[in-house]
Amino acid sequence: MGIIGIRMATLLLAALAWCSVLAAAGGGEVDGVFNVKDYGARGDGVTDDTKAFVDAWTAACGARGSSASTLLVPAAKSFLVGPTRFNGPCASTGITVQVLGTIMAPPAGAWSGKNYWLMFYKVHGLTVTGGSTGLLDGRGWTWWHNKCRGYADCVTKAPTALVVMSCADVELRQFRSKDSPQMHIAVSQSSKVHLTQLTITAPGDSPNTDGVHIDRSEDVRVSRSTIGTGDDCVSISSRSRFVTVDGVVCGPGHGISVGSLGRNGATASVEYIDVKNVHFINTTNGARIKTWQGGKGYAKSISFTDIMFTNVDNPVVINQFYVDRHHVPNMGAVALSNITYKNLRGTSKHKTAVDFHCSEIGSCTNIHVNSVAISAADGGGTVARCQNAQGDTSGYVYPKIPCLR
Template sequence: MRMAKINPKDDTILLLIAIFILSASLGTCYGREGKHWRHSEACQFKKGQGHRGGHRHHCQHHNRLSPKVNGDGYTVPQDTMTSLAGSSGRTTTFNVLDYGAKGDGHADDTKAFEAAWAAACQVAASTLVVPSGSVFMVKPISFSGPNCKPGIVFQLDGKIIAPTSSQAWGSGLLQWIEFTKLTKIKIKGKGTIDGQGSVWWNDSATVYPTDELDSVSSTAQNSTISSTDMISTNLSKMPSTKPTALRFYGSSDVAVNGITIQNSPQTHLKFDSCTDVQVFGVTISSPGDSPNTDGIHLQNSQNVLIYSTDIACGDDCVSIQTGCSNVYIHNVNCGPGHGISIGGLGKDNTKACVSNVTIRDTIITGTLTGVRIKTWQGGSGSVQDIMFSNIQVSEVHTPIMIDQFYCDQEKCKNETAAVAISGINYMNIKGTYTVQPVHFACSDSLPCIGVSLTSIELKSVQGSHLYDPFCWETYGELKTTSEPPISCLQKGKPSNLPSQLVPC
């Protein structure tokens, strides 16, 4: 019997029909089971084929758990430990936008920051991201350990602003943003922390929402506010306690790099009871007439390095307080402000100890003082082994100062006890002044000893001396000729120096 000839085209058509029927059958099965074939089975199939790189990343992206929206409106992922990349099974990057932050400069993003921190805190060497292009309004917040893993990076590329509502601050707080009891914590980036301090400096009324209607007089005085905002606002002054913008407490291996801190209600950046601190490439900025807005404040902290930083503020550019040792500051631009200061120390008869401080290669412009040591009468302890070197001053009221009679009140009583000052070295201090080149006012009962001056060249802006260099109970050595001549320094040591001092 003769077989019919098979047409290849017919075979192709039959094969296509069979594939179509089989595909439809499989699709129906998965559809009835309620499975998302494209996002689950397809990804498993691709990974089974050994595909890497883009396919694996694509599958992981689609397998992320859906976020859960809480009643307060903030979005929190159901499992913050879900893998985003890599083989460790844990993500190392936590973006505040993924936790419900709006970043519009108006919505309260505090809870989103707290949620992102809680997640990052559980992963060593993780990164919390505050992305660029957004403005985040954050109320007073504490990023705290000690149960956090070490090595967390706070990547600040966007802008964080403080609330200007008195309601947000209650009766007053000592700090706005705080990092406490952490190890190897780093804040870096090109972003900004803005304390919006003008509402505090001016001691002016601030508008905040309330259930009560404004009085006619209040709305009349605030005609620039929109009629919608006027309906539910009330005027109230900010609390008398002004917060520090950014504070680190009880932490080790701390680094702050690249960010800008501006317009703090009070001190901009504070380190309290910290060790191994680095600050570099930072910009600190507030108006010269903003009250008590120190740039960087150090207290009870050791092994501190500050460099390549610009500071403009309304008080001390750097303030070094009791309990600080091994502090090295160089290549800092300071001004406006009150200069770089050690103290005031010994207030209210307290003991204060500062040692081994070097400040060099620094430019100080248009400030109240240049490099200063200030102590209160009645204190105890010591300031010793201090070096001020290669300081360029320009139009500074008093470039070099030691003041053991410091008082920021209307009246302070005279006391015999004092913080001992010894081993203070000034080398290569040059530039211009507007009031007095050198002012040394030391204690009658505990004079300053070991004060040395080398290569001092200070010229009056006016071309003539308003006040000559002044020394009171100051002992040391003028190692080179100076301009103007500093002839008031006493040689050797005083005869009435106590044999025993309060140890540090």
């Protein structure tokens, strides 16, 4: 064997030895891709794969280099994963979680007490994508039926499926989420988050299964998605600003809600909310703003534009008297101002298509309504109820809103 042959053999042996080291360590990466199966995940839907996911994330997040790392959840497998927090910041310039298979939550009886299932914490430059096959299966039915029979407040103890907490520059794209125990996706204390091409589903009677919940966040966009759950398709809570919802099909569910705001006398702040190109189908509410009695603060610069309703119970709602059975009414109210409704069309399941139910203390001001035509789904007429709202209408508006000029 010549010198070149000896060198080639030496390099081959070294490469084989390195592969053996990686295999012995239970993990490895190829071209920046960290496959959870290389870290011990079985993907049989029975074995607990939580540790493998944590180990793969630790390796991917800690990888240094000029290109982004990818944590791969391969197709045609079902991975049972318990409550897991994927911590940042990461050493890599960006990180992608590519979910091509199914990630399954444990049943309620095997839960460890966490109020989340999968959480990304302090990660910058995160993408979670699923192509056409990726699925998060929250197995919420084990919570709804076994834990929630007979008392409504029990769902506050159920976990949220996917939480984005204290993150920035995030994209959630092209995956399905079904049957979360409680909310499907929560974006909290984060910025520059884009959720697009998602399919989120749960039965219409499943408790508190909001599609996307946004709180204490800014520059958040939800687009080109289909959401049908047992609660709000999208809910926007306090200290959120610059939120856009565009191109969403919503139903079943409770509509798209700003609020609820001001619970237990809290001070709310919500501004620059833009909801457009949304189709509500068989929902209990459509475009809704809800605040608690006794709240403080403001919600302003909110617009609903190019909205379609199909057989919606309450298409357009402002409710400043949102209460539960334990609440003691008082006269405080979150101030609502600069609320715009433009180009709203469709049908209402009930006769009342527009309901502005505002506090007596002048807290609904500068309400602008332009170009509205909402008829009854049964072919009859509709009416608007209006209490203490101040503002104006322009263009053709039906039903007529009596307290606006």
